[in-house]
Amino acid sequence: MSRIGNNPITIPDGVTVDIKGDIVTVKGKLGELTQQFSEIGITMKDGVITLTRPSETKNHKAKHGLYRSLLFNMIEGVAKGWTKELELVGVGYRASNQGQILDLAIGYSHTVVMSIAPEVKIETISAKGKNPIVKLTSFDKQLVGQVAAKIRSMCKPEPYKGKGIKFVGEELRRKAGKTA
Numbered sequence: 085m086s087r088i089g090n091n092p093i094t095i096p097d098g099v100t101v102d103i104k105g106d107i108v109t110v111k112g113k114l115g116e117l118t119q120q121f122s123e124i125g126i127t128m129k130d131g132v133i134t135l136t137r138p139s140e141t142k143n144h145k146a147k148h149g150l151y152r153s154l155l156f157n158m159i160e161g162v163a164k165g166w167t168k169e170l171e172l173v174g175v176g177y178r179a180s181n182q183g184q185i186l187d188l189a190i191g192y193s194h195t196v197v198m199s200i201a202p203e204v205k206i207e208t209i210s211a212k213g214k215n216p217i218v219k220l221t222s223f224d225k226q227l228v229g230q231v232a233a234k235i236r237s238m239c240k241p242e243p244y245k246g247k248g249i250k251f252v253g254e255e256l257r258r259k260a261g262k263t264a
Contacts, residue, residue: 088149088152088153089135089137089145089148089149089151089152090148091152092132092133092134093132093133093134093152093155093156093159094131094132094133095128095131095132095133095159096159096163098112098113098163099111099112099159099162099163100112101128101133101159103126103128106120106121106122107119107120107121108120108121108126108155108158110155110158110159110162111162112159112161112162112163112223113162113163114161114162114163114164114165114223115161115162115203115223115224116162117158117161117162117223117224119154119155119158121151121155122147123137123138123143123144123147124136124137124138124144124147124148124151125137125138126151126155133155135148135151135152135155136148157225157226160225161222161223161224161225162223165221165222165223166221166222166223166224166225166228167219167220167221167228168219168220168228168229168231168232168251169217169218169219169220169251169252170217170218170219170220170232170235170236170249170250170251170252171215171216171217171249171250171251171252172188172190172215172216172217172218172249173215173241173246173247173248173249173250174190174191174239174247174248176189176191177189177190177191177215177216177247178210178216179208179210179216179217179218180208180210181206181207181208181218184199184200184201184202184204184206185197185198185199185200186198186199186200186206186208186218186235188235188238188239188249190238190239190248190249191239191247196238198234198235198238200220200231201227201231203222203223203224203227204220204221204222204224204227204228204231205220205221205222206218206219206220206221207219207221217252218235220232220235232251235249236249236250236251241254241256243256243257243258243259244258244259244261246258
């Protein structure tokens with residue numbers, strides 16, 4: 085059984101946490117995040133946040149761990165930030181960006197153009213002899229994951245040659261293909 089909800093959260097320097105009723109606001113050098121919590125008690129004392137659940141029901145246990153993880157991710161995000169890297173694997177696959185506009189050449193007859201949320205910083209890395217990499221950085225972990233999943237869904241990796249858009253370090257399940 086998980087004990088994530090019982091772990092205390094220490095607030096790093098430069099981060100302020102404001103608890104008003106069931107709304108928690110976290111401010112840091114990278115940005116500001118707000119989240120609404122329900123049915124879980126949140127207390128802050130001497131730079132340490134602890135979460136308590138009112139009962140041992142399944143719903144309260146689930147929310148206890150969930151809200152602790154959400155709050156920890158908010159604090160880490162405004163302090164350090166979150167990064168996701170996507171790798172384009174395939175002959176002729178290219179990525180470029182103009183500000184918040186991502187332009188992908190991923191094997192279709194036309195390029196795929198995506199507008200990225202302003203909270204997410206985007207960077208494309210192209211080196212000769214290596215696969216292009218799209219690097220997403222933001223203070224909001226949920227938003228970075230959602231944008232990365234949207235980009236990956238444009239051309240998921242296929243199991244035979246491994247062509248497509250994958251996360252850096254992701255292990256793909258490969259198939260053997262035809263035998264002679």
